[in-house]
Amino acid sequence: MAEDDQGQPLGRHQRYRGEYPIVVEGLQTAFGEQVIHDGLDLKVKRGEILGVVGGSGTGKSVLMRAIIGLQHTAAGNIDVFGRSMTDSDPDADIGVRNRWGILFQGGALFSTLTVGENVQVPLKQFYPELSESLLHEIARYKVKLSGLPEAAVNKYPSELSGGMKKRAGLARALALDPELLFLDEPTAGLDPIGAAAFDQLTKELQKTLGLTVFLITHDLDTLHEICDRVAVLADKRVIAVDTVPKLMELDHPWIQEYFNGPRGRAALTAQALDELRKHMDEPVAAQAVKALDKPAPGKA
Numbered sequence: 045m046a047e048d049d050q051g052q053p054l055g056r057h058q059r060y061r062g063e064y065p066i067v068v069e070g071l072q073t074a075f076g077e078q079v080i081h082d083g084l085d086l087k088v089k090r091g092e093i094l095g096v097v098g099g100s101g102t103g104k105s106v107l108m109r110a111i112i113g114l115q116h117t118a119a120g121n122i123d124v125f126g127r128s129m130t131d132s133d134p135d136a137d138i139g140v141r142n143r144w145g146i147l148f149q150g151g152a153l154f155s156t157l158t159v160g161e162n163v164q165v166p167l168k169q170f171y172p173e174l175s176e177s178l179l180h181e182i183a184r185y186k187v188k189l190s191g192l193p194e195a196a197v198n199k200y201p202s203e204l205s206g207g208m209k210k211r212a213g214l215a216r217a218l219a220l221d222p223e224l225l226f227l228d229e230p231t232a233g234l235d236p237i238g239a240a241a242f243d244q245l246t247k248e249l250q251k252t253l254g255l256t257v258f259l260i261t262h263d264l265d266t267l268h269e270i271c272d273r274v275a276v277l278a279d280k281r282v283i284a285v286d287t288v289p290k291l292m293e294l295d296h297p298w299i300q301e302y303f304n305g306p307r308g309r310a311a312l313t314a315q316a317l318d319e320l321r322k323h324m325d326e327p328v329a330a331q332a333v334k335a336l337d338k339p340a341p342g343k344a
């Protein structure tokens with residue numbers, strides 16, 4: 045069973061009240077000779093959206109898999125809801141596994157099932173006693189919660205656009221009313237408007253459902269717009285965890301290149317513009333928007 049911060053077992057319908065639902069200490073992972081993580085520490089705060097960034101191949105997805113118990117670890121400990129994932133056997137983990145939802149990169153929907161049936165998969169797994177009509181009702185609700193039209197319930201993944209597939213994956217991740225949501229590159233492959241809409245949905249769900257979100261991303265707009273803190277993976281560890289403005293003050297070369305490079309600055313300007321647009325009735329804001337919105341010299 046999952047435990048609270050006092051070491052007491054959590055009831056099935058009780059929510060975790062400890063400060064850190066995920067605690068990773070001294071993690072080491074490796075594939076043969078290739079060491080991916082070495083002495084990695086990370087604490088995720090309850091209720092936050094934690095962005096996880098790092099260069100390609102630094103082990104963001106492997107870290108997520110280790111946290112959810114799908115990745116063998118060579119050393120260290122990972123606690124989820126106060127329960128060690130590194131020395132537990134899968135069957136005994138039920139008290140933890142029905143408390144999280146996962147949106148894998150690419151959605152990972154079952155192609156032969158409709159969206160509604162996809163959402164029902166975890167429900168049937170953890171609550172086999174639910175009736176067909178209740179399963180259908182819950183699936184319909186989760187689909188709508190994820191911003192899809194109700195008609196999507198009966199569609200197959202192949203009938204959906206990329207953005208709709210992500211939302212269908214999200215509906216399935218929300219099936220069990222999770223406390224913890226893992227999102228692996230949720231906005232990858234979406235156009236900027238679709239990506240911004242998905243970000244806002246994530247933020248709204250975090251606030252209204254009280255979720256803790258572990259979000260792997262390369263998307264600078266996502267980091268600026270919705271992440272409370274960001275963990276940076278480099279040199280086989282988490283080298284920093286902080287708010288984006290604080291990270292930008294650090295002089296690590298990868299962090300500087302990433303956040304203060306041209307794309308980082310563009311994301312920052314876009315965020316400043318969004319903020320200013322909320323105050324367009326004030327002349328100063330209106331003027332600033334006009335100035336910042338001007339295309340750079342030489343650009344159409």
Ligand SMILES: Nc1ncnc2c1ncn2[C@@H]1O[C@H](COP(=O)(O)OP(=O)(O)OP(=O)(O)O)[C@@H](O)[C@H]1O
Pocket residue numbers: 075080098099100101102103104105106107
């Ligand atoms: N099953 C596996 N077998 C062998 N090596 C693997 C396996 N899974 C991942 N790796 C290796 O582990 C390293 C980290 O992979 P991971 O997918 O976590 O990177 P990432 O930071 O998520 O990268 P990206 O941003 O490109 O998705 C990579 O070098 C990858 O090749």
